[in-house]
Amino acid sequence: xxxxxxxxxxxxxxxxxxxxxxxxxxxxxxxxxxxxxxxxxxxxxxxxxxxxxxxxxxxxxxxxxxxxxxxxxxxxxxxxxxxxxxxxxxxxxxxxxxxxxxxxxxxxxxxxxxxxxxxxxxxxxxxxxxxxxxxxxxxxxxxxxxxxxxxxxxxxxxxxxxxxxxxxxxxxxxxxxxxxxxxxxxxxxxxxxxxxxxxxxxxxxxxxxxxxxxxxxxxxxxxxxxxxxxxxxxxxxxxxxxxxxxxxxxxxxxxxxxxxxxxxxxxxxxxxxxxxxxxxxxxxxxxxxxxxxxxxxxxxxxxxxxxxxxxxxxxxxxxxxxxxxxxxxxxxxxxxxxxxxxxxxxxxxxxxxxxxxxxxxxxxxxxxxxxxxxxxxxxxxxxxxxxxxxxxxxxxxxxxxxxxxxxxxxxxxxxxxxxxxxxxxxxxxxxxxxxxxxxxxxxxxxxxxxxxxxxxxxxxxxxxxxxxxxxxxxxxxxxxxxxxxxxxxxxxxxxxxxxxxxxxxxxxxxxxxxxxxxxxxxxxxxxxxxxxxxxxxxxxxxxxxxxxxxxxxxxxxxxxxxxxxxxxxxxxxxxxxxxxxxxxxxxxxxxxxxxxxxxxxxxxxxxxxxxxxxxxxxxxxxxxxxxxxxxxxxxxxxxxxxxxxxxxxxxxxxxxxxxxxxxxxxxxxxxxxxxxxxxxxxxxxxxxxxxxxxxxxxxxxxxxxxxxxxxxxxxxxxxxxxxxxxxxxxxxxxxxxxxxxxxxxxxxxxxxxxxxxxxxxxxx
Amino acid sequence: xxxxxxxxxxxxxxxxxxxxxxxxxxxxxxxxxxxxxxxxxxxxxxxxxxxxxxxxxxxxxxxxxxxxxxxxxxxxxxxxxxxxxxxxxxxxxxxxxxxxxxxxxxxxxxxxxxxxxxxxxxxxxxxxxxxxxxxxxxxxxxxxxxxxxxxxxxxxxxxxxxxxxxxxxxxxxxxxxxxxxxxxxxxxxxxxxxxxxxxxxxxxxxxxxxxxxxxxxxxxxx
Numbered sequence: 007x008x009x010x011x012x013x014x015x016x017x018x019x020x021x022x023x024x025x026x027x028x029x030x031x032x033x034x035x036x037x038x039x040x041x042x043x044x045x046x047x048x049x050x051x052x053x054x055x056x057x058x059x060x061x062x063x064x065x066x067x068x069x070x071x072x073x074x075x076x077x078x079x080x081x082x083x084x085x086x087x088x089x090x091x092x093x094x095x096x097x098x099x100x101x102x103x104x105x106x107x108x109x110x111x112x113x114x115x116x117x118x119x120x121x122x123x124x125x126x127x128x129x130x131x132x133x134x135x136x137x138x139x140x141x142x143x144x145x146x147x148x149x150x151x152x153x154x155x156x157x158x159x160x161x162x163x164x165x166x167x168x169x170x171x172x173x174x175x176x177x178x179x180x181x182x183x184x185x186x187x188x189x190x191x192x193x194x195x196x197x198x199x200x201x202x203x204x205x206x207x208x209x210x211x212x213x214x215x216x217x218x219x220x221x222x223x224x225x226x227x228x229x230x231x232x233x234x235x236x237x238x239x240x241x242x243x244x245x246x247x248x249x250x251x252x253x254x255x256x257x258x259x260x261x262x263x264x265x266x267x268x269x270x271x272x273x274x275x276x277x278x279x280x281x282x283x284x285x286x287x288x289x290x291x292x293x294x295x296x297x298x299x300x301x302x303x304x305x306x307x308x309x310x311x312x313x314x315x316x317x318x319x320x321x322x323x324x325x326x327x328x329x330x331x332x333x334x335x336x337x338x339x340x341x342x343x344x345x346x347x348x349x350x351x352x353x354x355x356x357x358x359x360x361x362x363x364x365x366x367x368x369x370x371x372x373x374x375x376x377x378x379x380x381x382x383x384x385x386x387x388x389x390x391x392x393x394x395x396x397x398x399x400x401x402x403x404x405x406x407x408x409x410x411x412x413x414x415x416x417x418x419x420x421x422x423x424x425x426x427x428x429x430x431x432x433x434x435x436x437x438x439x440x441x442x443x444x445x446x447x448x449x450x451x452x453x454x455x456x457x458x459x460x461x462x463x464x465x466x467x468x469x470x471x472x473x474x475x476x477x478x479x480x481x482x483x484x485x486x487x488x489x490x491x492x493x494x495x496x497x498x499x500x501x502x503x504x505x506x507x508x509x510x511x512x513x514x515x516x517x518x519x520x521x522x523x524x525x526x527x528x529x530x531x532x533x534x535x536x537x538x539x540x541x542x543x544x545x546x547x548x549x550x551x552x553x554x555x556x557x558x559x560x561x562x563x564x565x566x567x568x569x570x571x572x573x574x575x576x577x578x579x580x581x582x583x584x585x586x587x588x589x590x591x592x593x594x595x596x597x598x599x600x601x602x603x604x605x606x607x608x609x610x611x612x613x614x615x616x617x618x619x620x621x622x623x624x625x626x627x628x629x630x631x632x633x634x635x636x637x638x639x640x641x642x643x644x645x646x647x648x649x650x651x652x653x654x655x656x657x658x659x660x661x662x663x664x665x666x667x668x669x670x671x672x673x674x675x676x677x678x679x680x681x682x683x684x685x686x687x688x689x690x691x692x693x694x695x696x697x698x699x700x701x702x703x704x705x706x707x708x709x710x711x712x713x714x715x716x717x718x719x720x721x722x723x724x725x726x727x728x729x730x731x732x733x734x735x736x737x738x739x740x741x742x743x744x745x746x747x748x749x750x751x752x753x754x755x756x757x758x759x760x761x762x763x764x765x766x767x768x769x770x
Numbered sequence: 771x772x773x774x775x776x777x778x779x780x781x782x783x784x785x786x787x788x789x790x791x792x793x794x795x796x797x798x799x800x801x802x803x804x805x806x807x808x809x810x811x812x813x814x815x816x817x818x819x820x821x822x823x824x825x826x827x828x829x830x831x832x833x834x835x836x837x838x839x840x841x842x843x844x845x846x847x848x849x850x851x852x853x854x855x856x857x858x859x860x861x862x863x864x865x866x867x868x869x870x871x872x873x874x875x876x877x878x879x880x881x882x883x884x885x886x887x888x889x890x891x892x893x894x895x896x897x898x899x900x901x902x903x904x905x906x907x908x909x910x911x912x913x914x915x916x917x918x919x920x921x922x923x924x925x926x927x928x929x930x931x932x933x934x935x936x937x938x939x940x941x942x943x944x945x946x947x948x949x950x951x952x953x954x955x956x957x958x959x960x961x962x963x964x965x966x967x968x969x970x971x972x973x974x975x976x977x978x979x980x981x982x983x984x985x986x987x988x989x990x991x992x
Contacts, residue, residue, distance in 0.1 A: 062951070075951065075952065076951075129927055129928055129931040129961075129962065129965065130924070130928070131920065131923050131924035131927050131928070131965055131968075131969065132969070133920060133969040133972055133973055135909070135913055135916050135917075135976065136843075136973050136976050136977040136978065138902065138905050138906065138909065138978045140902075143898060143901060143902055143905075144894075144898060146901070146980070146981075146982050147894055147897045147898050147901065147982060148894060149982075150836070150897075150982040150983060150984055151887065151890055151891075151893070151894070151984065152887070154818050154984045154987065155887040216815065216819075217821070218782055219778070219782060219812055219815050220812075220815050220816065220819065220821070220986065221868065221871060221872065222781070222782040222785045222786065222812050223812035223813055223814075223815040223816050224816065224835070224849075224867055224868050224871065224985075224986075225785045225786065225788075225789040225868055226785050226807075226811065226812055226813065227813065227816065227837070227847075227849060227985075228789065228792075228849070228866060228868055229785070229788060229789060229792060229798070229803055230847065231847045231848055231849070232792065233798075233803060265915070292845050292847075293839055293841065293845075293847070294841055294845050357974065381964075382967075384971055384974065386842070386974075386975055411919075411922070412922075412923060412926060412964075412968060413922045413923050413925065413926025413927070414922060416926065416929065417926060417929050417930045417933055419933050420929065
């Protein structure tokens, strides 16, 4: 109501709107007008009645003003300007409130109030069940028939005939048949590019030959239609995928109970990625997955790509550019990249069939960009993968469930009241009820209940004593690097710090491989005279090494200790690998090899060779990512990557579900070299060799400072090596680095405990 | 016989056997089917082929095999054969094209000149009715889920709104209420826009989305 009956007015004043009010909501009263504030105390709340709305204000009686941000907003909405006059009235019938009369009509005022804060009055979730549009249906039916005809007339015009193109892909372990039928190539017709030459890869069949195939195809379709509704279609016929009951249970639950939206929270090492892959394959086979987005940490994008391609025949690109994000319907991208403004708008504007977020605990905080970004995605299905859905407090779990099924755990307040201990927020209450509600959206398999025990892992350190010649190589190279590390550029061209780091690592891997690298650099002719002399001298030192101690040890182990067991030897370097393979083959030991330049087919062949005939597989790190080699049980780390993730990936090839025998890991390190420190760091501080595969990633997530980017560990170690020539100083510094890992490990243990506290020890 | 032909015939025989088993028992093990499917799939053969049959006792006219793939609100795929009997001028429908087509004899490959789009206009209404009833029955089955979700979201947002409103009231007496109030109002706005998003998302998830494909078509003669 914007007008007051005259008989009901006790006091009435007029106020002119000032800049001050329009900026801060402060209505300053002239002395004679302060009578209006008389009934109130200083700092007291006063209700202002504006039309149909009651807005809040604070009375600053002593200073003679009223403060109301809401009134200011209403005035702004009504486009009242500085200088406009408003009336303020105290009514006889309602003395505790102040009525504000604005110089606008009642209708405009009420409309404006609704616009300003319409949802303030009522909030209703209003949506009707979508109806099938008859016109859409009619268009679809006509379109299906029309498109058929449009295609046929083109074929007729081009004189095309029915043609069956067939191709065969033969894999070493099985035969795959691709039958590709095309009536003709429509694009070619459009471009008048039909060749009269017969296609060697195709074979023309007449219809009577085709008919049994068409009929069989119809039968296949009928079977798919019947089975598709209730059975898993994608779990058979997969390469290198061992499926476990808990994984199949998970797939069934996601497909048939959760409606494709769930948190997969298995304990580390139980195969969440495999579960996600199986679910993807199921939806893919059902034609339900045209648009797919996989968000992972940057370090895992390629691992996902490799694993989905190799195990599930889902070839997805890893997207790095906005053009690719627009071009591809299904892709993998790092969460950090996806949430940047350029990508965010592209990704959020699409309707996804499935969104998968790996390491989903990064969405724990609802205020973060990570959370807001994922919340803004429109997706029919969504999988959140994390072994630790709770990092600090139970509300994080609420946030994850909110992404999957908003409202299913009530509001945050209701959730807190119901499930969080009122005093100790780290403890739950009503665990049983919580678990029951969670079990609808969350699937958590625990190792204890899956009865999947990994066999023990035995780790042996072989501290080898280098020959005199090798020592000279190592010392001379390290000395050279120490002197020149900060003199060379950081840029990728020419001799740079990265190259020096690689040389340093090579020095403990293979003097021969080092020699080859030095030769390569010398050939480029980019070195200064002094540097060139040093390189030549180090190269000559390499020449003096007859047989490096590590190679001798491999030979000794394989021939004397391995007792015919299969052995995987990992090295970081292709040159070392080649040298090792040559050596083993020269000794008549059947050897397979694996490296990053091989395609999937060649790798598969090598795996088969290793499985069936070879005793040794020599692999580089990037060669073996994602492959299951658990039929072997001995792993030799010929040289040790400084990045612990890489070492864990090596171990993961053999010490994983499906391994039935004790796993033996041999770490080679040369005494009195940086390798000795690396071994200490990995085994004592990070305790890498004791941990279940998968845990390290979680621990690294607890690192802070520069080490947050684990890649920076390499340069940290390098800096220590360059800065300190004394071995004990080096050790001290690396110990300090190690303490950071130790702390991160302790934090992880706490987080793991939290999961048990909140979610219990059993499966969900 | 090449390796490829061997695989094709294995695939065809396997599908024949499984289909027969399915017809007799009304059930089959999905693993058996998937083992056969490991050899490949023949689905690409069902790609709008034109086929002419003779020896059809029932009908003389034209036919269509149509597939309906529904992606939303739930996954569902069915196919159906429609045949137009020219003599009687009626459209016949069968839910399983295999049984009908197994008894037919393939004639020769002809051009498409004998058939025109208008021959098939007669199928528009029957296909429309069939698709409509299929989708409506899918929608009927999904409605309970929709209502449950709607209820859940409705309760959530109104409760959330209530909480924010109470929170807003409770800060009125605070000196710095306007800062807090602004924050709460921001939360209210966010709650409102989130609710709107959820409304459209829910609609989108239950909006029927389907695809109609003509797998085979052609003529039938006695």
